[in-house]
Amino acid sequence: MxxxxxxxxGLVVDSSFRRQGIGLKLMEESEGWAKDNGYKEIRLRSGSQRKDxxxxxxxxxxxKNINSQQLYKLSL
Known part of the structure; x- marks a missing residue:
C-alpha cells in the first residue's frame, strides 16, 4: 500500500527566531514539496502542550486538527 x-x-523554530515568518516559510516549502511529489494531503504532528x-x-x-492522542510509557 x-x-x-x-x-x-514536527516543526520547531528556536524561540529567539519566532514571529519572523520562518515557520510559515518552512511550511510553504513543505507543502510545495508535497504537491510536486503528487500528494493531495499533508499532515503535521504537534505535541498537545504546544498551544501557540x-x-x-x-x-x-x-x-485543521483531525485527531487527539495521548502518549503513555512504563519505565521498566
Missing amino acids: EIEYAEIG AHKFYERIIGY
Whole structure:
C-alpha cells in the first residue's frame, strides 16, 4: 500500500527566531514539496502542550486538527 499523504513529524523554530515568518516559510516549502511529489494531503504532528504552535497551524495557515492522542510509557 502506498502512502496517500505527506507528513511532517514536527516543526520547531528556536524561540529567539519566532514571529519572523520562518515557520510559515518552512511550511510553504513543505507543502510545495508535497504537491510536486503528487500528494493531495499533508499532515503535521504537534505535541498537545504546544498551544501557540496549534494557533499558528490553525489560524495562520489553515490546518485543521483531525485527531487527539495521548502518549503513555512504563519505565521498566
